[in-house]
């Protein structure tokens with residue numbers, strides 16, 4: 472695949488915007504579409520064409536890259552009456568976090584329309600998207616992965632092929648489970664320390680020297696202490712969506728869901744408290760309880 476192939480980019484949100492920029496910086500012609508058009512417009516100055524319908528984006532493209540919120544948004548965007556017939560002979564790269572079943576259903580629908588489908592969810596957040604350092608995990612036909620490698624390579628240094636459709640989606644959920652659980656566990660320890668009048672620095676110093684220290688603890692600490700005004704990299708509403716997907720995938724594989732069900736309660740309460748658009752570390756506000 473050469474950089475003369477046009478990429479239709481769908482979803483220029485927190486992650487999609489810097490990813491579309493990476494494609495442009497690598498020399499790919501990009502046609503961008505976003506439901507709220509104003510979020511895509513700044514890409515014009517960087518050379519992208521910004522269109523008003525998904526069908527217009529597909530018409531001009533060989534490859535469609537999607538970084539949309541969830542499976543419902545993907546289906547509405549790609550499988551509507553105008554866009555769906557245009558999927559014939561197109562390669563669709565789905566990069567948002569969706570469930571393995573949802574991904575397999577999309578693959579079946581796109582294939583039945585004559586298109587090709589690769590799932591390629593990512594680990595990493597906005598800073599990694601800006602730097603082209605996402606961990607890109609692909610599921611689907613290996614030959615399609617190889618063909619699309621130059622596109623995937625714009626987003627991460629070492630895109631990996633994991634296996635058939637569904638395997639990369641599952642891997643992404645397994646990794647996000649750790650993020651969801653770690654944030655909730657750290658927030659609970661932090662709340663104990665704060666309420667038990669233990670000096671925060673002493674807690675952090677002992678933690679730093681321990682085997683269970685994780686760099687994310689200190690990165691998320693300022694957000695946990697002040698979730699409302701912190702920069703948002705990964706909104707709590709998407710973490711709630713992911714936790715629900717993790718629970719569904721666990722249930723489908725008869726994996727015990729006790730922990731993930733508790734996480735769902737916490738992240739649902741975070742959204743209910745009006746913190747759905749705050750960073751997911753805002754879960755700390757619910758845990759500390761005041």
Ligand SMILES: NC(=O)c1ccc[n+]([C@@H]2O[C@H](COP(=O)([O-])OP(=O)(O)OC[C@H]3O[C@@H](n4cnc5c(N)ncnc54)[C@H](OP(=O)(O)O)[C@@H]3O)[C@@H](O)[C@H]2O)c1
Pocket residue numbers: 481482483484485486487505506507508510538539540541543544545547548566567568569593594595596597704705706709713
């Ligand atoms: N942020 C992260 O750190 C991160 C990391 C890895 C993976 N992800 C995953 O990547 C995906 C995008 O995340 P993000 O953080 O970029 O979220 P975001 O900023 O909320 O962007 C979501 C995108 O989906 C679009 N969208 C939502 N509902 C839609 C609908 N019904 N029809 C059409 N478009 C719709 C939004 O359009 P509007 O602008 O019009 O709302 C926006 O372009 C999610 O699946 C997320 O879980 C996020």
